[in-house]
Amino acid sequence: MENDNPGRTLDAGALKALAHPIRVRIYDVLSEQGPQTASTLAVIIGETSGSTSYHLRALAAHDLIKEVRGRGTARERWWERPRGRINLPGPDETQSPANRAAAQIVTAEFFRLRHQTLMNYLNRPANEQSEEWRDAGLVLTTILDLTVTQMQELQEELSAVVEAAIERYRGQEGQPGVRRVSLRAEIFDLPTPSTGRAASEQEPQ
Known part of the structure; x- marks a missing residue:
């Protein structure tokens, strides 16, 4: 993940906000593809714009994403992932069962998407890649x-x-x-x- 600062370790509230497959996917898309709106995200991940808008608000409430300044309108807002590394807390016996479960959901989904990105690269036909990047x-x-x-x-x-x-x-x-x-x-x-x-x-x- 991008690293403009030493990193932010997600607290219990942020972990719970992120602990949903659609939200992890949105976060991943914003990291990989840059700023998006609820509508563009809906097309990318196959959800309705109402659904993506709901999940964007949940992520923004915990500063996991932020609105892009000077871009968009009141009806069509652009969102981005703040630069900087995020750290997921590892298993800790002092965590509550709910917090441990949230951390496990987020970690599992991040690595599932990471593996899928790798497999997409490995299975990409050569004719879909430019020669200089092949x-x-x-x-x-x-x-x-x-x-x-x-x-x-x-x-x-x-x-x-x-x-x-x-x-x-x-x-x-x-x-x-x-x-x-x-x-x-x-x-x-x-x-x-x-x-x-x-x-x-x-x-x-």
């Missing part, structure tokens, strides 16, 4: 054997690369030849096998 993407997966300290170091290195890219290319939106792209960095430990060969004996994938 080989520009990269999907790379590998398996490493690391200590927890090494994984933390690698996580920091990857984060630094992403942060540097954000700063380097900030402000290019709308310029000729510029497209919005998805940049993903993932690193996490895999469950320890309970049967079969030890993890250290498995072949890299």
